[in-house]
Structure formats: C-alpha cells, structure tokens
Amino acid sequence: xxxxxxxxxxxxxxxxxxxxxxxxxxxxxxxxxxxxxxxxxxxxxxxxxxxxxxxxxxxxxxxxxxxxxxxxxxxxxxxxxxxxxxxxxxxxxxxxxxxxxxxxxxxxxxxxxxxxxxxxxxxxxxxxxxxxxxxxxxxxxxxxxxxxxxxxxxxxxxxxxxxxxxxxxxxxxxxxxxxxxxxxxxxxxxxxxxxxxxxxxxxxxxxxxxxxxxxxxxxxxxxxxxxxxxxxxxxxxxxxxxxxxxxxxxxxxxxxxxxxxxxxxxxxxxxxxxxxxxxxxxxxxxxxxxxxxxxxxxxxxxxxxxxxxxxxxxxxxxxxxxxxxxxxxxxxxxxxxxxxxxxxxxxxxxxxxxxxxxxxxxxxxxxxxxxxxx
Numbered sequence: 001x002x003x004x005x006x007x008x009x010x011x012x013x014x015x016x017x018x019x020x021x022x023x024x025x026x027x028x029x030x031x032x033x034x035x036x037x038x039x040x041x042x043x044x045x046x047x048x049x050x051x052x053x054x055x056x057x058x059x060x061x062x063x064x065x066x067x068x069x070x071x072x073x074x075x076x077x078x079x080x081x082x083x084x085x086x087x088x089x090x091x092x093x094x095x096x097x098x099x100x101x102x103x104x105x106x107x108x109x110x111x112x113x114x115x116x117x118x119x120x121x122x123x124x125x126x127x128x129x130x131x132x133x134x135x136x137x138x139x140x141x142x143x144x145x146x147x148x149x150x151x152x153x154x155x156x157x158x159x160x161x162x163x164x165x166x167x168x169x170x171x172x173x174x175x176x177x178x179x180x181x182x183x184x185x186x187x188x189x190x191x192x193x194x195x196x197x198x199x200x201x202x203x204x205x206x207x208x209x210x211x212x213x214x215x216x217x218x219x220x221x222x223x224x225x226x227x228x229x230x231x232x233x234x235x236x237x238x239x240x241x242x243x244x245x246x247x248x249x250x251x252x253x254x255x256x257x258x259x260x261x262x263x264x265x266x267x268x269x270x271x272x273x274x275x276x277x278x279x280x281x282x283x284x285x286x287x288x289x290x291x292x293x294x295x296x297x298x299x300x301x302x303x304x305x306x307x308x309x310x311x312x313x314x315x316x317x318x319x320x321x322x323x324x325x326x327x328x329x330x331x332x333x334x335x336x337x338x339x340x341x342x343x344x345x346x347x348x349x350x351x352x353x354x355x356x357x358x359x360x361x362x363x364x365x366x367x368x369x370x371x372x373x374x
Contacts, residue, residue: 017207044081083294096331113162205241213248253284283322314355
C-alpha cells in the first residue's frame with residue numbers, strides 16, 4: 001500500500017525511522033483506524049494484550065490487507081485470542097537460554113560463539129516470537145553496567161570468536177549506543193566476527209540509513225541476518241534496505257519461520273526464496289516454530305517442512321535453499337531436519353534417491369594398497 005493512502009498515519013516524516021518507532025500501533029483504538037475489526041475481535045485483542053504486548057510500525061501496518069483476517073502480514077502482527085491458549089508442552093523459555101547464560105544477557109551454548117542480548121525492545125512484536133518472555137515486556141536497552149559485565153565475560157573467554165548481537169532488535173538502538181557496543185567487541189582480539197540479528201529491513205526499512213551502514217562498514221567483518229517470512233514483505237522499501245546493507249559489504253542472510261496458514265506450502269516458500277536471492281539476500285534457515293507459550297496456532301507438522309524441502313530440492317538453485325532446522329527444546333541447539341535421500345549404504349555402495357524419486361548407485365572407494373595387481 002502506498003504510504004500516501006495510509007490515512008491514519010500519513011505524515012511528511014514517514015521515511016524517518018524514529019517517527020515510525022514513536023508512532024507504533026500499540027492499542028486497539030489505534031489498530032481499528034487501520035484495519036476492520038469486529039467487536040469480538042477487539043475484545044479478543046484487548047484480552048490478549050493483558051499478557052503479550054502489541055507494537056506495529058505504521059510502515060508494516062500499511063502492508064496489511066485491512067479487511068482480510070487471513071492476510072499473512074496481518075497474522076504476523078495482530079494478536080488473536082489463540083495466544084491466550086497455552087498448550088501443555090509450551091514453555092516460557094523453550095530453548096533453555098537462561099540455563100546457558102553465564103552472565104546476564106549472554107547465552108553461551110556453542111563453544112566458539114555467544115548470543116549477546118543488548119535490548120528487550122523491537123520495532124514490531126511478532127506474534128510468533130520465541131523470546132516473548134522478555135521481549136516486549138519492557139521497552140528499553142540493557143544498562144551500561146550490564147553491557148560492561150557481558151563484554152567482560154566475552155573478553156575473558158578466549159574461545160569466543162563469534163558474537164551475535166540480538167535482543168529484542170539491536171537496530172532499535174541509537175547509532176551511538178550501537179557503535180559503542182560494536183567497537184568494544186571489536187577491541188577484543190579473539191572476537192573475529194560480529195553478527196547482528198534484526199527484523200528492521202522487513203518492518204522498518206527506513207532504519208537502514210547511510211549513517212548506520214557507514215558505522216557498520218568501518219567495523220568489518222560484520223554479518224547480518226534478517227527475518228522475511230513472506231514474499232509480500234519484499235517491498236521496494238525493504239529491497240532497497242537490503243541493497244544498502246549489501247552495498248556496504250555486509251553479507252546478508254535470512255532466517256524464516258515456518259508458520260501455519262502464512263507460508264506453510266512449497267509455492268509460498270519458493271516465491272519468498274526466489275525474491276530473497278533476487279534482492280541479494282541468502283536464505284539461511286527455515287525454522288520449525290518453537291514451543292513458546294501461546295503460539296501453537298502457528299506451528300505446522302514437521303512433515304510439512306520436510307515435504308517443502310523435498311519439493312524445493314532440484315526445483316530452484318541450491319544456494320537459494322535454506323536449511324530446515326528445529327531449535328531443540330531444552331537447549332539442544334539447531335538440528336537439521338532433512339528429507340531422506342539415502343536408501344541403503346554398505347562397504348561396497350551407496351544407493352540414493354534423487355529429487356525426482358529415481359534411484360542411483362555410488363560405489364564406495366576401494367583400498368588401492370590392498371588391491372594392487374600382482
């Protein structure tokens with residue numbers, strides 16, 4: 001939707017990310033100016049907001065179909081009564097991050113890398129968020145003392161070579177605050193790579209300013225992963241934001257979540273993946289939806305993801321196919337879930353099935369030292 005048609009929030013400041021952030025939709029009274037809501041829907045949203053907050057940037061709200069509750073943009077942004085239905089196996093902390101946290105705001109699960117949670121706020125609170133136990137509960141960054149403690153842990157833990165800055169969304173921080181954090185990490189000799197996890201190219205693309213890309217560029221190597229779930233999110237504005245990131249020499253990847261009735265079929269995922277690579281964004285992960293409280297209505301069967309991956313294999317270029325993973329409940333880390341292509345394997349040969357279902361045989365290598373003719 002053209003911003004000029006977005007009457008409730010049309011403004012000459014539309015392209016100012018700070019204006020977008022200040023004018024996020026957080027209440028039902030604001031939301032009903034943008035989309036059609038029945039009295040029952042308004043009551044259900046109000047009930048949901050007693051537990052989980054809502055925040056939608058005007059930009060992302062402008063992408064919603066105002067009359068269709070099944071709009072894939074709307075479903076990611078607008079609360080429903082389903083979020084109040086907590087299933088027996090759902091958890092506050094499904095990835096057991098708190099038990100992998102040696103100091104506050106650091107998750108150290110893998111030997112050579114850590115997750116550094118620098119803020120508890122996002123420009124939009126996705127309804128399928130896995131970290132909803134903390135994100136959105138309070139709008140604010142961590143304190144200077146908390147930053148100091150986290151950076152100190154990284155500095156004295158020499159095996160850490162890779163730091164993923166996340167939250168919340170770190171690109172909601174002012175440039176000066178973000179730069180101070182990055183420069184402190186860059187000053188640690190054993191930190192080789194800094195990564196940033198952000199959804200602002202999707203929900204608030206005007207945040208990707210020349211000033212931001214300049215400060216990131218001077219602190220290379222920087223990598224960024226973003227979070228597109230549907231091709232409708234690949235607007236001219238978001239594609240430009242991605243281009244600006246890549247043009248600054250920053251590798252840009254994408255992590256999607258498989259969401260029921262939003263992107264849980266091959267054609268929808270294929271359209272997204274092809275749109276991403278056209279925008280110079282490398283598909284990285286396709287996640288099975290986590291076991292966070294109140295998001296059971298978004299989960300698909302695991303077989304759905306396996307079928308999508310099988311259908312994608314051979315039908316689009318390999319570099320456009322992400323890895324389908326389950327972030328194991330309880331803190332087991334990311335586990336790839338793949339279609340089964342090995343039919344049988346022994347010392348003599350491997351029998352394989354290709355993407356069409358045809359069978360092929362690959363001979364196992366022989367020990368040439370034992371099979372030299374006499």
